[in-house]
Amino acid sequence: MSEKLFFVFDVESVGLYGEGYAYGFVVVNENGVELDAGRCSCNPNCADGDSGGRAWVATNCPEIYQSEPTPKAVRCRFSAEWEEWREQGAIMVADCPWPVEARFLADCVRDLDMPGPYPLIDVASVVLAAGGDPTAEFSRNKNELPKHDPLCDARQSARVLIEHLIRLRTDA
Numbered sequence: 001m002s003e004k005l006f007f008v009f010d011v012e013s014v015g016l017y018g019e020g021y022a023y024g025f026v027v028v029n030e031n032g033v034e035l036d037a038g039r040c041s042c043n044p045n046c047a048d049g050d051s052g053g054r055a056w057v058a059t060n061c062p063e064i065y066q067s068e069p070t071p072k073a074v075r076c077r078f079s080a081e082w083e084e085w086r087e088q089g090a091i092m093v094a095d096c097p098w099p100v101e102a103r104f105l106a107d108c109v110r111d112l113d114m115p116g117p118y119p120l121i122d123v124a125s126v127v128l129a130a131g132g133d134p135t136a137e138f139s140r141n142k143n144e145l146p147k148h149d150p151l152c153d154a155r156q157s158a159r160v161l162i163e164h165l166i167r168l169r170t171d172a
Contacts, residue, residue, distance in 0.1 A: 010153035015053020024151030032162035092117035
């Protein structure tokens with residue numbers, strides 16, 4: 001059987017229900033070895049959202065290099081990254097993907113005809129299955145900081161996923 005690959009991603013958006021303006025991803029194998037990583041963003045002011053969402057971004061999110069001009073261009077890059085890893089058999093993963101990552105994926109499917117991820121694995125559900133608290137805040141390693149940098153958040157999600165999958169295999 002071939003090695004499992006996980007494409008773990010995180011999105012930053014203008015509030016919980018606003019448009020995504022940045023993503024980060026890591027691809028890890030079932031032992032947690034990072035095989036690829038990336039981040040992409042545009043100016044959050046280009047993304048749809050309300051004043052409360054913009055205030056939240058300004059207060060909580062670090063500045064990220066703006067590599068693309070628009071949210072649609074960010075989604076286009078994401079779609080290309082996902083397609084590359086989907087073709088290699090990767091499984092898409094996000095932590096608590098509703099509503100931010102789910103909206104981002106729906107926008108990718110709508111705008112770009114991106115093949116919807118199937119399955120979409122939720123880290124919190126894996127934590128729950130392993131006997132953990134799916135709403136717990138987990139510690140962060142050095143490469144998982146700062147919080148709300150989507151690449152750092154994706155790295156933390158990947159680590160938490162692998163730790164809990166290993167726990168499930170060990171307990172079985």
